[in-house]
Amino acid sequence: MWLMFQFPLCPFSRKIRLLLGEKGVGYELVRESPWQRRDEFIDMNPAGQTPVMADDSRNLVLIDSQAICEYFEETEEKSPMISGTAQNRAEIRRLTTWFDQQFYGDVVAPLMNEKMRKRLVDRTSPDAKMLREAMKNAVSHLDYTDYLLDHRNWLAGATLSLADLTAAAHISVADYLGGIDWRGHDLTSRWYAGLKSRPSFRPLLGERMEVIVPPAHYDKVDFL
Amino acid sequence: MWLMFQFPLCPFSRKIRLLLGEKGVGYELVRESPWQRRDEFIDMNPAGQTPVMADDSRNLVLIDSQAICEYFEETEEKSPMISGTAQNRAEIRRLTTWFDQQFYGDVVAPLMNEKMRKRLVDRTSPDAKMLREAMKNAVSHLDYTDYLLDHRNWLAGATLSLADLTAAAHISVADYLGGIDWRGHDLTSRWYAGLKSRPSFRPLLGERMEVIVPPAHYDKVDFL
Ligand SMILES: N[C@@H](CCC(=O)N[C@@H](CS)C(=O)NCC(=O)O)C(=O)O
Ligand SMILES: N[C@@H](CCC(=O)N[C@@H](CS)C(=O)NCC(=O)O)C(=O)O
Numbered sequence: 001m002w003l004m005f006q007f008p009l010c011p012f013s014r015k016i017r018l019l020l021g022e023k024g025v026g027y028e029l030v031r032e033s034p035w036q037r038r039d040e041f042i043d044m045n046p047a048g049q050t051p052v053m054a055d056d057s058r059n060l061v062l063i064d065s066q067a068i069c070e071y072f073e074e075t076e077e078k079s080p081m082i083s084g085t086a087q088n089r090a091e092i093r094r095l096t097t098w099f100d101q102q103f104y105g106d107v108v109a110p111l112m113n114e115k116m117r118k119r120l121v122d123r124t125s126p127d128a129k130m131l132r133e134a135m136k137n138a139v140s141h142l143d144y145t146d147y148l149l150d151h152r153n154w155l156a157g158a159t160l161s162l163a164d165l166t167a168a169a170h171i172s173v174a175d176y177l178g179g180i181d182w183r184g185h186d187l188t189s190r191w192y193a194g195l196k197s198r199p200s201f202r203p204l205l206g207e208r209m210e211v212i213v214p215p216a217h218y219d220k221v222d223f224l
Numbered sequence: 225m226w227l228m229f230q231f232p233l234c235p236f237s238r239k240i241r242l243l244l245g246e247k248g249v250g251y252e253l254v255r256e257s258p259w260q261r262r263d264e265f266i267d268m269n270p271a272g273q274t275p276v277m278a279d280d281s282r283n284l285v286l287i288d289s290q291a292i293c294e295y296f297e298e299t300e301e302k303s304p305m306i307s308g309t310a311q312n313r314a315e316i317r318r319l320t321t322w323f324d325q326q327f328y329g330d331v332v333a334p335l336m337n338e339k340m341r342k343r344l345v346d347r348t349s350p351d352a353k354m355l356r357e358a359m360k361n362a363v364s365h366l367d368y369t370d371y372l373l374d375h376r377n378w379l380a381g382a383t384l385s386l387a388d389l390t391a392a393a394h395i396s397v398a399d400y401l402g403g404i405d406w407r408g409h410d411l412t413s414r415w416y417a418g419l420k421s422r423p424s425f426r427p428l429l430g431e432r433m434e435v436i437v438p439p440a441h442y443d444k445v446d447f448l
Contacts, residue, residue, distance in 0.1 A: 046368065047326055060311060066290070067317035074310045086298045087284060093291035102271055144270065 002027035005052040008209045012065035013051040014169035021200025022079040081162040092156040095163035106137035111177040142185040149187040176214040226251035229276040236289035237275040238393035245424025246303045305386040316380040319387035330361035335401040366409040373411040400438040
């Protein structure tokens with residue numbers, strides 16, 4: 001049985017969970033708070049980051065969300081999410097990295113820091129200026145997804161791919177933390193509503209991170 | 225003909241150049257300084273980052289070093305660098321990401337900022353405290369590569385892989401900028417000397433970034 005070390009608002013874990021949900025691969029969740037830097041966790045992943053996937057029965061430990069997604073893409077044929085020509089696959093990987101690095105760095109990481117880490121770890125209040133900045137960044141990122149969805153059915157092309165799952169993972173964490181202003185982003189809203197209604201997404205939307213309450217629209221499919 | 229948009233000290237470009245060198249794929253270099261945020265470059269890559277690979281004759285633009293490496297791994301059979309079992313491949317990708325994110329963030333990015341960007345763009349002096357911090361980080365990273373090479377022939381296992389090329393790319397930029405203290409890291413030194421002597425590495429070691437002079441040992445294979 002696969003174990004996934006994660007916490008409810010880790011976007012990189014959500015990315016893998018959406019992929020495994022689409023592929024129908026089972027796993028068990030193990031709660032890990034990387035900011036506690038637990039010794040046994042650092043021994044397993046020297047980078048000290050979630051997600052980590054482990055299969056004890058086969059002595060297997062997988063680290064880094066992209067390495068993990070590529071692993072399951074290679075070993076589970078059902079619902080390929082990095083598919084098409086080499087050029088299509090390069091575009092899927094480009095956009096996946098875009099969300100894992102640009103969107104995460106500009107939007108999700110500052111929101112998590114202000115609204116989650118400061119509250120749970122430092123017990124201080126969020127910095128309003130940092131929050132405004134992250135929300136402004138989110139707007140310009142959603143302008144870009146609107147632009148892509150004006151030209152394509154899905155973010156990276158004609159079919160649902162890891163780029164959509166990764167984008168939805170990051171956007172869902174930002175939305176939980178109240179960082180997304182959906183007004184004026186009709187194409188992205190419609191695309192996101194479609195993803196939210198997928199069976200792979202439902203369990204994620206039902207989970208809560210202690211003390212932090214999401215906005216009312218967060219888990220609704222008809223959210224506008 | 226492939227064009228690669230890059231500058232001599234971009235570690236992510238070096239990673240691809242080592243891969244293409246091993247595979248024998250030809251390309252032409254186009255000098256791009258991402259900090260100038262040239263409009264035509266941003267139009268090509270909205271992330272505004274080097275490297276970008278373009279093949280005008282086929283209207284192909286590839287973005288993000290990992291997406292680019294995966295593309296050439298899929299399209300060029302010679303000298304596979306992400307090979308072996310799915311588990312081996314996951315380990316190669318984990319370590320590739322380790323160098324692209326942890327080593328880059330802890331060591332290469334601060335060195336480039338202090339010793340290159342401040343000099344070329346801001347025309348200010350490097351901050352000695354930041355430099356010391358980056359060099360201290362480099363030591364603990366090389367402790368980790370020493371540990372890996374004590375258990376394996378190459379960083380990710382029995383064969384040369386993209387993990388070695390990526391590590392060498394980042395280390396070479398840090399070394400150019402005077403950030404690596406090789407003393408006490410015998411296993412990593414020997415591994416790096418072996419990589420430096422490969423034909424894929426020689427052209428990189430011959431290039432210079434204007435006004436910034438590397439230490440005397442930088443391009444020597446017998447450097448200790
Ligand atoms: N490249 C990693 C990034 C994972 C990551 O940044 N995880 C965050 C939690 S969402 C973390 O563990 N941060 C703690 C730290 O970096 O020390 C991946 O894709 O899995
Ligand atoms: N994920 C990218 C990262 C590339 C990157 O960070 N490039 C640096 C130069 S070494 C850059 O263009 N920085 C300018 C910027 O981020 O604005 C890749 O692997 O290609």
